[in-house]
Amino acid sequence: MMRETVTRYGRQGLGLLWLIGEPLLFCFGVIIMWSLIKPAYEHGVRIAPFIMTGYMCLLLLRHLVGANMNALQANGGLLYHRPVKVMHLYLSRCGLEIAGNTMAFFVVYLAMLAIRQVDLPHDLLLFYSGWFLLAFMGCGISFVFAGLALRYELFERVSPVLQYAMIPLSGVFTMMAWLPQHYRDILLKVPIPHTVEMVRAGMFGEFTPTYYDAGYAFAWAVALNFVGLVLLARAKHHLEME
Template structure:
């Protein structure tokens, strides 16, 4: 009887230990990824602060230039168009029309432009084992996207205050279109930056290419103004889809838009995947001093 009782107690203890191990294992499966995610966020956050101080300094306006720079561009373009264009273009007021187009394409220009050469400019950081090339690109992308988004908000509030624009008709479409623009920009940035690491000519050709992309992006015209045959060709470019979606969110049923949100989502996903594959081999093409 005693042996049976001792045996039963030992089995019960073994079962409890097994349950405890299972619980720890399950908890670890959830906690370890969270710890790793927090670690990656801290690394990117530190790189953002470093980038802000390096680029804008600690004195004067400092990091406010992150928002002021897109503002200057937008108000400059808006002012020039106001002088040479009528107040309304195809029934749409000029100010909001420029705002929705130019502030959207500015995300693409800034994210792609600032990412090219990012790894070469921060090559010294590669000496730290915890820093990866993706951290550097993520820091610059997040910083530029936030700066452009805040600038967009400021321009919108200013136009709202002077009664040039109404509140957005559909906030979900506005936010989704702007985020899709950021998503497509990330895909382009990773792919082009990875190519720039391998081929120096990419950095020389990119500035000219960026200016050529703007007229084809739909920033300064609506897809509905284009004949159907040419419209379908232009919509092979993912950028017009995102800008049309932003305008649909702002103007609503007052304008006719043409876009498919799945197309830029898929396009950005493919570009990001290709860019990450190429970026994984980036260390082979750079010399860490």
């Protein structure tokens, strides 16, 4: 974990500063631009917390997938140490990304709260449940992507395209209540929007309509983690035979 911390954030911690600085700059930039062209509320929802929750969820998902795509290739030499297993490499990166992005979310939230752009969450338990369920699901997605990339070079090349395709399917830049029912029902077949809606339900409270099924999202998260672990185990043996 310490080795990954130095690799990810640098010895001076500048990477950690950027992890916090990137969403801050994005949120402030969008809020300033939005205030110039539109009112502070869209569909009855304040734009600042909407942008903040969506972008932080996107960053968590993106960082988890990106960190694990080359975890084995970058740290394969550590496997010569008997106590180090393949899953140690992936779990350490997952733990680091979840901790780093959670801390970044906390700092960004405090900054937005200080300038009165956001209020305190209405339901902290639901807010945290959605965030950590998204993290659990993101780990599963990253394991699946990493396992397929280890086995198939073509998948490694097309994975950036798939990650971009996940953005409109994740629901981070829209709310399910804003969509026509037909399209909402289709998008809610994807598990990721359920976790984002949970975060926003905890943020905005019961007076803002949200659509999610925590059980459905959790079942998908468990399935993705199981499939990902199987792929990583088999990919390791395939890699050793080469």
